[in-house]
Amino acid sequence: MLMKRFTLFLAVALFSVMSVAAQSVQPPSERLFTDPLDEQNVSTVQLTGMPSSNVELAQSQSVDGPLQYGTNRPVDIHPRRNGSWTQLANGDFLWRVQISSPEALTMSAALRGTLPDGAELYVYGADYSTKRKPIQPADLGEELYWTPYVDGSALYIEAVVPQMQRENLEIQISKVVHGFIPLEEALAGRYGKSGACNIDVACSIADPWNDQVDSVMSYTYSDGTGSFVCTGSLVNTTDLNSVPPYVLTAEHCVSTESQANSMVFYFNYQNPTCRTPGGTQSGTVTSDDRNDETMSGATLRMSYGNFESQGTISGKPDVTLVEINNSIPLSYEVFFSGWSVEGNAPAEAVTIHHPRGHGKRISFEYDATSITPYTDSTSGGSHLRIEDWDDGTTEGGSSGSPLYDLNKRVVGVLSGGFASCGNDAPDWYGRISEAWQGGGTPDSRLRDWLDPDGTGATTTDGRRKSLDPDDNIPPSAPTSLAATADPSVGEVTLSWIAPSDDGNGTEPVYTYDIRYATSPITTAGEFNTAARVPFTSNTQAPGTQETTTLSLIPERDYYFAIKAVDDNFNTSTASSTSSATPLPDEIPPARPEDLVTTVADRDAEQVRLTWTAPGDDQKMRTVTEYDVRLSVSPITSEADFEAAERIDGPANPVGPGQTEEVVVDVEPNTPYYFAVRAIDNKGNVSPIGTTEENRAVATSTLVLTEPSSSRVTESVSFRVATTEQQTVDVAIYDVLGRRVFVVFNEEIDADQGRAVMNLDLSQLSSGRYFIRALGQTGAATQPISIVR
Known part of the structure; x- marks a missing residue:
């Protein structure tokens, strides 16, 4: 069985520069110079197309390894030979090339x-529209510098050079990555998107893990002819005086210096809101731009695994540590995760990851993990086994993601597994405790880097990087903390008076540490164990009112507490609410999505209806029941729904994102439409989910049912159904065989039908007529008499 953490192989092809063309291109609207160009010719380096057979092979083959999204195409592009030069009004020169x-x-x-x-x-x-931050002189050197990607089949590279420095621009573009799997979810439908059961890190279930969320990033890297995508996490060290930008990931992703040099890191790429797990929006396009916060280049510090040397993960824990070549900008507000090498199997576990390189997600295992070899295929205890994810999953692109214990410390990195939306299959995480001593040398041993002073520590907690390391004065505490609930949207708004930094100054604090719980928060221990939510707004001047709004699970009483935090992460004393804030449940469940009907049993005259279970109460809880309706007419309104026949729904509804199913006894040869509403434990009802197409259990390839009456005065009703897709012509004929009235001529899909209701025949004179249905598979006729 193939593992889902897969590599897509691409046969090596010869590529060449076909032509150099001139194209008129609108320049960017944002320029550092003062004279934007209205139109400018730009030289184009046109590469030959990739053979379609190679692309198909790359998209279909899979083996145990990281997710390959592109192939590396060799080029040799230099400002002396390629591109176009333009002198700007200020005297600077602009060099541009399109690839x-x-x-x-x-x-x-x-x-x-x-x-x-x-x-x-x-x-x-x-x-x-995908302008990247400028590459500076310090970024380039003898090693290859890999740029973040842009969408589409055209890449523009431009250099703005001071007037006297034109001849000193010495750069060579030697590789271009041709992406054949999209890393943007908007493009993902054709090639596979992250599964709908994944959980956004913006969902309230992730609130206690917000620090760890800020630690995890997606990254791309290149190796030979291919480019790949994996997940990594920033990790803390025992050195209290520095925080190197160490990234922990999997050895089967990165294991060589050249791979580390090619890494491009994408920070804080995640959907800003919580999409319903299991709904159609989950896994689709996110409004976040993965290229807002990027960094390029890293140095390999250690790796301990078998993938580079043997092409297999089994036998070693599959752990790599790299150091990003430059300091991470403070504006990225990243967190450095704590870790544990005590070697215990967590009683519960959490992972944060980028499935298929898409927006950041979180998954939960509520049962005990176990120590096993990788995929249980060999002896030893190199890995932690996740039996099955209770909420969420992992996918290709999640490789290297951290596994956290209940103390929010990293204990492993994702090697592979069989988990996906819709199954209960396991995953395996390489144990970092097995890599602590590793191969006995610094380049194969994690200990030298995470415990550089040899303290002997087996655990450390996470932290953020200080903005002002000399500041040891805590801010004053927030005052007048109040909570106001809005049950209609499941939100609580907190307000307080902003304190000052350093206790008595006029400077605002850096941020706030906001916590909530369902019991009072009165002690330091209660504060530390309460769920944390991020404060994302700019802080206000001391003495002004601050507010923030929290989306919480209804039907609970909440308590809140807050601390002010300065730029050295000194914290104030806590302010807390003294009484509970009730949040009643007034939020309806989400709409049932993905309604599909099929013929379940033709002989038994049964139709199967399935749909994706929605969530309740901030999209995370299970609904109580369903109101399922069927009708021979489309159900497009509240009135249609109420008029439709109610049938039994599932006896025991399943959790969000799973598939619900009912099997319904129906009348044969009758096209039925279905609609479903979800109902929660407080009687709140969801919007209506409907089927756009009907379903009919046809008894032959083409059926025309008996009319509602054989003696017609004004109107008649009948039905047409088919087991095969075909165009059906239905018309009224007189006794001489003349076609006197056309009912419809249209294509009907297999196991569907058309109900003709109250067909007006008042324009026809008295007499005997025939209703005739004609299709590619045959014909059917029913007689009627019109009586005046």
Whole structure:
């Protein structure tokens, strides 16, 4: 059985530069210079197309390993030979080149060389909507620098060079990554998207893990002819005086220096709101831009696994540690996760990851993990086994993601497994305790890097990087903390008076540590164990009112507490609410989605209706019951729903994101439409989910039912059904065989039908007529008499 953490292989093909063309391209609207260009010709380096057989092979093959999203195409592009030069009004020079790779879904490049002082290099997409931060002279050197990707099949690279430095622009673009699997969810439908059962880190269930969420990032890297995507996490060390930008990940993703050098890190890429797990929106496009906060390049510090040497994960824990080459900008507000190498199997576990390289998700295992070999295939205890994820899952692209114990410390990294939406299959995480001593040398041993002073510690907690390490004065405490509930949307708004930094100054604090619980928060221990929610707004001046709104699970009483935090992460004393804030349940469940009907048993005249179970109460709890309706007419309104026949729903509703099913006894040859509403334990009802198409249990390839009456005065009703897709013509004929009235001529899908209700025949004179249905598979006729 193939593992889902897979590599897509691509046969090596010869690529060449076909032509250099000129194209008129609108330049970016944001320029550092003062004279935006209205139109400018730009030279194009056009690569040959990739053979379709190679693309199909790359998209279909899979083996145990990381998710490959692209192939590396060799090029040799240099400002002296390629591109176009333009002198700007201020005297600076602008060099530009377009690189085009037909059918690419994403593109990026690898370059090396020298940028002269004062120069900046830019990377753009075709419409300049994906402008990246400038590459600075210090970023380039002898090692290849890999750019973040842009969407589409065209990549623009531009350099702005001071007037006297044009001849000193010495860069070479040597590789272009042609992406054949999209890393943007908007493009993912054709090639696979992250599963709908995944849980956004913006959902309230993730609130206690907000620090750890800020630790996890997606990254891409290149190896030979391919480019790949995995997940990693920033980790803390025992050194209290520094926080190196160490990233923990899997050895089967990154195990060589060249791979580490090619890494591009994407921070804080996650959907800003909670989408219903299991709903159609979960796993689709996120409004977040994964390229807002990126970094390029890393150094391999240690790796301990068998993938590089033997092509297998089994036998070793599959652990790698790299160090990002530059300091992470403070504006990224990242967290460095704690870790434990005590070697115990967690009683419960959590992972945070980027499935298929898409927006960040979180998954929960509420049962005990176990120590096993990888996939249970060999002896030893190199891995932790997740029996099955209770909430969420993992996918290709999740490789290298951290596994946390209940103390919120990393204990493993994802190696692989069989878990996916819709199954209860296991995953395996390489134990970092097995890599602590590793192979006995610094380049194969985790201990040297995470415990650099040899303290002997087996655990450490996470932390954030200080913005002002000399500040040892805590801020004053927030005052007048109040909570106001809005049950209609399941939210509580907190308000308080902003304190000052350093206790008595005029400077605002850096941020707030906000906690909530269902019992009073009066002690330090209760504060630390309460759920934490991020404060994402800019802090206000001392003495003004601050507010923030929390989305919480209804039907509970809540208590709140808050601490002010300064830029050295000194914290104030806590302010807390003294009484409970009730949050009644007035939120209806989400709409049932993905309604599908099929013929369950033709002989028994049964139709199967399935749908994706919605969530209740902030999309995380199970609904109480369903109101299921069927009708021979489309159900498009409240009135239609109420008029439709109610049938029994599932006896025991399943959790959000799972598939619900009912089997319904129906009349044969009758096209039925279905609709479903979810109902929670407080009687709140969801919006209506409906089937757009009908379903009929046809008894032959083409059926025309008996009319509602054989003696018609004004109107008649009948039905047409078929077991095969075909175009059906239905008309009224007189006794001489003349076609006197056309009812309809349209295509009917297999196991569907058409109900003709109250067909007006008042324009026909008295006499004998025939209703005739004609299709590709046959014909059917029913007689009627019109009586005046």
